[in-house]
Amino acid sequence: MYSELELDALRELVNIGSGTAATALSQMLGRTIDVSVPTAAAVPLAEAVDSVGEPDLVVTGVALGIVGDIEALAVVLFREHDSARICELLGVDPLGEFASSALSEIGNILCSSYLGAFATMTGLSMEPSPPQSTTDMLGAVVATVLSLSAEDSDLALLLDSSLQIEGEDSSCIFLLVPNKAGIAELLARLGIGA
Numbered sequence: 001m002y003s004e005l006e007l008d009a010l011r012e013l014v015n016i017g018s019g020t021a022a023t024a025l026s027q028m029l030g031r032t033i034d035v036s037v038p039t040a041a042a043v044p045l046a047e048a049v050d051s052v053g054e055p056d057l058v059v060t061g062v063a064l065g066i067v068g069d070i071e072a073l074a075v076v077l078f079r080e081h082d083s084a085r086i087c088e089l090l091g092v093d094p095l096g097e098f099a100s101s102a103l104s105e106i107g108n109i110l111c112s113s114y115l116g117a118f119a120t121m122t123g124l125s126m127e128p129s130p131p132q133s134t135t136d137m138l139g140a141v142v143a144t145v146l147s148l149s150a151e152d153s154d155l156a157l158l159l160d161s162s163l164q165i166e167g168e169d170s171s172c173i174f175l176l177v178p179n180k181a182g183i184a185e186l187l188a189r190l191g192i193g194a
Contacts, residue, residue, distance in 0.1 A: 052173055070185055
């Protein structure tokens with residue numbers, strides 16, 4: 001597991017990415033957005049579902065594969081009421097045919113902002129693939145992520161992000177599931193870790 005110093009370093013990376021994400025989302029939505037990351041944890045993949053929430057909770061997951069110096073899978077999870085609110089702010093019917101595309105773009109902005117901060121601070125090359133989204137129960141979405149990542153990783157970096165859209169609370173969960181050497185390489189580039 002990771003020490004508090006290591007988690008603080010990873011949390012700081014994500015906080016920097018959050019500022020970039022907030023600016024990009026503000027411009028896209030035409031509204032004041034604040035993104036913060038109050039909690040960060042490194043959890044074994046087998047515990048990821050329990051760490052995120054109830055398995056039968058309906059979420060929309062947006063996943064991006066990452067290639068470059070680190071191979072990983074980045075996933076943003078939106079709870080049902082949060083995804084509906086974001087769609088409404090974009091002028092999209094939450095139950096309509098464009099809801100998935102709208103949430104994919106928001107997930108893409110968030111993931112790319114976090115990855116951009118990681119790359120800038122560490123000098124690592126990290127290129128995201130186009131986003132893919134699905135709406136299902138949390139247990140099913142995380143199980144799919146686990147099945148895609150299980151051979152190359154045993155750990156997920158869990159970042160519970162808080163979004164404030166013109167003072168209205170919303171949230172999302174960012175999961176980074178790196179290959180086994182990925183987090184160690186990030187920490188090494190920051191001068192932390194073994």
